[in-house]
Amino acid sequence: MRGxxxxxxxxxxAGKSVVVAGIxxxxxxxxxxxxxxxxxxxxxxxxxxxxxxxxGRAQALQARACxxxxxxxxxxxxxxxxxxxxxxxxxxGRAVGTVGAEDYLHHRHExxxxxxxxxxxxxxxxxxxxxxxxxxxxxxxxxxxxxxxMGLAHAARLxxxxxxxxxxxxxxxxxxxxxxILSPADQASISGFVVNKFRGAVELLQPGLDRLTELTxxxxxxxxxxxxxxxxxxxxxxxxxxxxxxxxxxxxVGAEWLTVAAIRLPRVSNSTDIEALACEPGVAVRWVSDPSxxxxxxxxxxPGSKATVSDLRWLHRTGIAAALRSRAAAGGPILGICGxxxxxxxxxxxxxxxxxxxxxxxxxxxxxxxxxxxxxLRRSVGYAEGIAVSGYEIHHGxxxxxxxxxxxxxxxxxxGSVRGSIWGTHLHGLLESDDLRRSWLRAVAAAAxxxxxxxxxxxxxxxxxxxxxxxLADLIEDHLDVPAIERLLxxxxxxDLPTLVTDAIAHPEHMDRRLTLSTWTDGSP
Numbered sequence: 001m002r003g004x005x006x007x008x009x010x011x012x013x014a015g016k017s018v019v020v021a022g023i024x025x026x027x028x029x030x031x032x033x034x035x036x037x038x039x040x041x042x043x044x045x046x047x048x049x050x051x052x053x054x055x056g057r058a059q060a061l062q063a064r065a066c067x068x069x070x071x072x073x074x075x076x077x078x079x080x081x082x083x084x085x086x087x088x089x090x091x092x093g094r095a096v097g098t099v100g101a102e103d104y105l106h107h108r109h110e111x112x113x114x115x116x117x118x119x120x121x122x123x124x125x126x127x128x129x130x131x132x133x134x135x136x137x138x139x140x141x142x143x144x145x146x147x148x149x150m151g152l153a154h155a156a157r158l159x160x161x162x163x164x165x166x167x168x169x170x171x172x173x174x175x176x177x178x179x180x181i182l183s184p185a186d187q188a189s190i191s192g193f194v195v196n197k198f199r200g201a202v203e204l205l206q207p208g209l210d211r212l213t214e215l216t217x218x219x220x221x222x223x224x225x226x227x228x229x230x231x232x233x234x235x236x237x238x239x240x241x242x243x244x245x246x247x248x249x250x251x252x253v254g255a256e257w258l259t260v261a262a263i264r265l266p267r268v269s270n271s272t273d274i275e276a277l278a279c280e281p282g283v284a285v286r287w288v289s290d291p292s293x294x295x296x297x298x299x300x301x302x303p304g305s306k307a308t309v310s311d312l313r314w315l316h317r318t319g320i321a322a323a324l325r326s327r328a329a330a331g332g333p334i335l336g337i338c339g340x341x342x343x344x345x346x347x348x349x350x351x352x353x354x355x356x357x358x359x360x361x362x363x364x365x366x367x368x369x370x371x372x373x374x375x376x377l378r379r380s381v382g383y384a385e386g387i388a389v390s391g392y393e394i395h396h397g398x399x400x401x402x403x404x405x406x407x408x409x410x411x412x413x414x415x416g417s418v419r420g421s422i423w424g425t426h427l428h429g430l431l432e433s434d435d436l437r438r439s440w441l442r443a444v445a446a447a448a449x450x451x452x453x454x455x456x457x458x459x460x461x462x463x464x465x466x467x468x469x470x471x472l473a474d475l476i477e478d479h480l481d482v483p484a485i486e487r488l489l490x491x492x493x494x495x496d497l498p499t500l501v502t503d504a505i506a507h508p509e510h511m512d513r514r515l516t517l518s519t520w521t522d523g524s525p
Contacts, residue, residue: 001032001127003489004119006153006189008133010164010174015196015224017058019163020132022472023485025065027128029473035126036062039115040077040134040148042087044269044306047428048379048392053093054078057272058132065469076118077111077147082267082307082353092118095375108145112155115147119156128489131158137186138178150186159191159492161485167197167226172208179216191488192221194480199226222480230471231278242289246274252282254454258445260285261297263340266314267307270394273337274301276431276461280441282453291323298448299333300324302340304428308397309354312343312361321362328364333421333444341416341424342369342397352396365417365424366403371396380427382415384408387436391427399426421447432461 007023009016020036027034038059045057047070055075063070072093079087082098089099089107091114099107122129134148137160143150153160162178164171175193182190193212198205202223209220231247242264252258262274264287278285286293294300302324305311315321324344328334336344345367348359352371361369376398381390384407399417407416407423416425421444431437438455445453476482 001027001486001490003492004123004129004131004156004158005191005485005488006131006133006149006158006160008137008149008153008160008162010136010138010162010171010178011168012135014136014165015163015194016132017062018230018472019161019194019196019224019476020130021058021062021065021469022476023130024062025469025473026476026482027130028066033127034066035068035122035129036066036074036132037119037122037129038075038132038134038148039119039152040079040111041075042079042081042134044080044267044304045272046078046080046090046270046394048377048394049093050379051093052377054090054377054394055093057270061465061469062130062132064465065472073118073122076114080269080306083310088306093377105145108147111147112151115152116155119152133160136178137162138181140181140183143183143186150182150189153189154185157492158189159488160189161192161194161221161488162190163194163196165196166205167199171195172212176212176215179218190218191492192219192484194221195223197226198223219481219484221484224475224479227471227475230468230475231275242287243293244287246285246287247278249278249284250281252453253456254282254452256282256450256452258283258298258441258448258450258453259296260299260301261288261294262286262301262303263315263320264289265303265305265311265340267305267311269304269306269339270337270428271303273303273428273431276429276437277301277441279459279461279464280437281456281459283441289318289320291319294320294323294327298450299335299444300327302334302336302343304337305339305343307353308339308342309348309350309356309359311339312348312359315343315362324362325364328362328422331421331447333447334364334423336365336422336424337430338393338395338426338428339397341365341426342395344422344424345369345399345417348397349400350397364422365419367399367417367424368401369397370400372398376426378411380410380415382408382410382412384416384430384436385439387433387439389427389430389433389436391425391429391433393426394428395426397426434460437461 007016007020024034041056043056046054047060049070053072059075060070076092078090081087085100137149164174277283344365345361346363347368349370376393376395379392404417404419406414407418441455
């Protein structure tokens, strides 16, 4: 089998990432050499690759689904929003500057060449490349600069599967409307539909699916059910809703639960760091954005941020900063990760990200952070309290003064800080080190007075993620038309159904004639 296709979505968070991961895992289990590809991503959830760059977290997960290490090849262009108008531009794993919408127009020709070359190379090296779109292909205001949706499909001659999330409501209109608003040339690339997160009897939905095929000439390739047990790396901030639980909390091993409040910063980055905690039985993790939600929590996590100073000011405006200081004074456990760690310090000097210079931190850890133009990008290994740990670093800030003991030694140098029941580190992914996580949770439970909480001895985050990928592959095999997807890969066609005459869908005034597929394709208007 050799071929490529693009999975697009009617909206952000429609299910593109998980469908790509599921197809990749399904084909890999069949012995096919598969690679994922997302030409352009916009996300603050990123990882460091073996080749020393950074890519979107979803593409790292998809690489794992293929049995591959993350590589900058799989996500050559990454935009990391630092505000509503400006994003850091990362090309082939390296930050090259900060851009707004107008600036980005000047880069489009260069970026298009980078994307095309990378996709061509992947197609030469692998049997199959499964591409993921970005946002929605219906964003026709961006079509001229599109690198990841119909622009990529047209340039690389990729058949497109369009995914819609029925849990949001109106999925049939979303699928039909997305197709209808596209140009005739782009419509020709849409080869089939997938409905995601369906609850209930498919028989009740079937008449609508049949009508969708009649109206568009495209088959519905399957209906993926809502899977209660499925929770994997969120692609962007849409997956980190305030007051929403993380994962599926399992009953505790001991007599008590351990509750975790993760602060939902406006520019939260690498929010997936807390998923390792949610893997533990008896640990209930929830995103919060209100100081009242910190009351009663056994542990508060201040996660990473793409706009550290801006998010620090948000902590003050919301009253969360005062709540954190009170908590620290009372000995309540707090964990700061990357930007969150920097906020817990006494002073931040930032002429790079915010340009505000010296800013006072929360002062619950004794340290100074200074931002540098160059970004630290590295995968790191070391020891914390005698336990082997690993993780990765993505940050501009450097600790220039540390008054508290270091938490660990990473690559031979001190890293992080500890003051009583307050911990901080620049390492993302640290809590995926199973032995360290267990030891640390015991310390957290003791500091929180949860003597009845017992840490499970057999939880492996790597195994949990592998099981999630296998669950995705099972859902694809059980609920999608896999032979049609294979034909789509090898021939560019999902079925032998004729392509819709695009003029018919482009003129809504014809719709009240209730024309059938046969009348549309025999040459009538």
